[in-house]
Amino acid sequence: MGEPTKVLYIIGGGEFGGAEQHLLGLVKSLDRNHWAPHVAVFYQGELAERLRQLQIPVTVLTPTNVSGLIGIVPVRKLIRELKPSIIHTHGVRANLSGRLANKAEGCPAKVVTTIHSILTLDYPVAWKRMLFGFLEKWTWRYVDHFILVSRTMRDSLVKEGLPEKRSSVIHNAIDLPEKPSVRTEYSKLREELGLPQDTKLVGTVARLHKVKGHTYLIQAAQRLKDKYPNLHYVWVGGGEMYQQLKEEVRAAGLEERIHFLGVRQDVSELLPEFDLFVLPSIYEGFGLVVLEAQLAGLPVIASAVGGLLEVVDDGHDGLLVPPQNADALSQAIDEALSMPERSRQMALAGQEKVFRHGSLERLVQETTNVYKKLKS
Structure with a gap:
C-alpha cells in the first residue's frame, strides 16, 4: 500500500455552523490508510479545537500583510510545506484563498469546492455581495470539481454559469448512532x-x-x-x-x-x-x-x-x-x-x-x- 493521499481542507472556522459540522464529519471518518487530511482555518474557534481533540492536523492561518488579507500568502506557504494532492475548500474566503494560492504555486493540487449556500444571501451588505460574488465566479476557472449539497442549488448555479460537467451533488450526512435516542421523562x-x-x-x-x-x-x-x-x-x-x-x-x-x-x-x-x-x-x-x-x-x-x-x-x-x-x-x-x-x-x-x-x-x-x- 502506498502513502496516503494528502488532502488540504480550507474553511473559515469562525463559527460552528453546517459547513463546519459537514467538514468535521467528513475528515474524522476518512480512512487514514488512504487519506491524510490537514485542515486550515482562519480563526481559532470550536472547529479547530474539535479537530485537535480528534488528533486531526489543523493550522490556523494568520494573514500578515495586505496581499494576504484573504489568506493567499499563508495558504501558498502551507501548500509548499504539505504538498497536498487535493485542496478542498468550503466557504467564499476559503475558496478564494485556496484557488488563488494553488494557481500562484503553479496548480500542483487538484481543487475541489463544496458549495453549502447561496452567496448572495450570505452577504446582506451590497458592496460585499457584489465584490465576493464577482471574485467567486471569476475563480471558478481554477476549480477542478464542484460539490453541491443539493440538486436545487446545483440547478440554480448552473444557470449562473457553474460548469455542469465539473459538478456533482452530494447530500449532507450526520454521524448516526446504532439506535435512535429515547426521550427521557424528566427534562x-x-x-x-x-x-x-x-x-x-x-x-x-x-x-x-x-x-x-x-x-x-x-x-x-x-x-x-x-x-x-x-x-x-x-x-x-x-x-x-x-x-x-x-x-x-x-x-x-x-x-x-x-x-x-x-x-x-x-x-x-x-x-x-x-x-x-x-x-x-x-x-x-x-x-x-x-x-x-x-x-x-x-x-x-x-x-x-x-x-x-x-x-x-x-x-x-x-x-x-x-x-x-x-x-x-x-x-x-x-x-x-x-x-x-x-x-x-x-x-x-x-x-x-x-x-x-x-x-x-x-x-x-x-x-x-x-x-x-x-x-x-
Missing part, C-alpha cells in the same frame, strides 16, 4: 429554563442571521400566543442579529416565551427535549440540522426552499411552508400541535429516512470517489 432543559415539565417546546437551531428567518417565527409565535399559553420557543445559536431579534421579541411581548440559549455544545442532547422543530429559513443549501432533528425523532416544520425540499417530504416526514410567511408558519405549528398522532407518524418516518440515507459513510464514499477520479 433537564425545562428545569434549566425554570419551566414546568409539561411545557411544550418548539426548538430552532440556527445562527442568528437574516437568512434563517427568525423574524417570521416571532410573528408566528405572536399569532399563537393566546391559543397555546403553555407553548415556549427555544433558540440555539449565536450571530449578528442577536440584539435586533431580542428587540423584536420584546416588541412582540414574547420575552417570557422565546428563550435565547446562544451557542451550545450539547445540541444532540437538547434536541430530544423539544416537542417540535422549526427551521423558518429564507433559504437553505441543505439544512443539516433538520437531519439531526429527524434523527432525534422530532416532527419537523421547515421552509419550502433550497435543499430543504430534498430533506423533507411534505406531509410524510415533516411539513413544508412557504418562506417569509408567518401565517403559513403559525398554521403549520398549530397543525402539528393539534394533531399529535399525525406528528408522531411524521417524526417516525423522518427518523427512518435518516437511518437509511443520512450516514457519514455514504458522504465519505461519494466524496472520496470525486478525489479518486481527479487523481486518475
Whole structure:
C-alpha cells in the first residue's frame, strides 16, 4: 500500500455552523490508510479545537500583510510545506484563498469546492455581495470539481454559469448512532429554563442571521400566543442579529416565551427535549440540522426552499411552508400541535429516512470517489 493521499481542507472556522459540522464529519471518518487530511482555518474557534481533540492536523492561518488579507500568502506557504494532492475548500474566503494560492504555486493540487449556500444571501451588505460574488465566479476557472449539497442549488448555479460537467451533488450526512435516542421523562432543559415539565417546546437551531428567518417565527409565535399559553420557543445559536431579534421579541411581548440559549455544545442532547422543530429559513443549501432533528425523532416544520425540499417530504416526514410567511408558519405549528398522532407518524418516518440515507459513510464514499477520479 502506498502513502496516503494528502488532502488540504480550507474553511473559515469562525463559527460552528453546517459547513463546519459537514467538514468535521467528513475528515474524522476518512480512512487514514488512504487519506491524510490537514485542515486550515482562519480563526481559532470550536472547529479547530474539535479537530485537535480528534488528533486531526489543523493550522490556523494568520494573514500578515495586505496581499494576504484573504489568506493567499499563508495558504501558498502551507501548500509548499504539505504538498497536498487535493485542496478542498468550503466557504467564499476559503475558496478564494485556496484557488488563488494553488494557481500562484503553479496548480500542483487538484481543487475541489463544496458549495453549502447561496452567496448572495450570505452577504446582506451590497458592496460585499457584489465584490465576493464577482471574485467567486471569476475563480471558478481554477476549480477542478464542484460539490453541491443539493440538486436545487446545483440547478440554480448552473444557470449562473457553474460548469455542469465539473459538478456533482452530494447530500449532507450526520454521524448516526446504532439506535435512535429515547426521550427521557424528566427534562433537564425545562428545569434549566425554570419551566414546568409539561411545557411544550418548539426548538430552532440556527445562527442568528437574516437568512434563517427568525423574524417570521416571532410573528408566528405572536399569532399563537393566546391559543397555546403553555407553548415556549427555544433558540440555539449565536450571530449578528442577536440584539435586533431580542428587540423584536420584546416588541412582540414574547420575552417570557422565546428563550435565547446562544451557542451550545450539547445540541444532540437538547434536541430530544423539544416537542417540535422549526427551521423558518429564507433559504437553505441543505439544512443539516433538520437531519439531526429527524434523527432525534422530532416532527419537523421547515421552509419550502433550497435543499430543504430534498430533506423533507411534505406531509410524510415533516411539513413544508412557504418562506417569509408567518401565517403559513403559525398554521403549520398549530397543525402539528393539534394533531399529535399525525406528528408522531411524521417524526417516525423522518427518523427512518435518516437511518437509511443520512450516514457519514455514504458522504465519505461519494466524496472520496470525486478525489479518486481527479487523481486518475
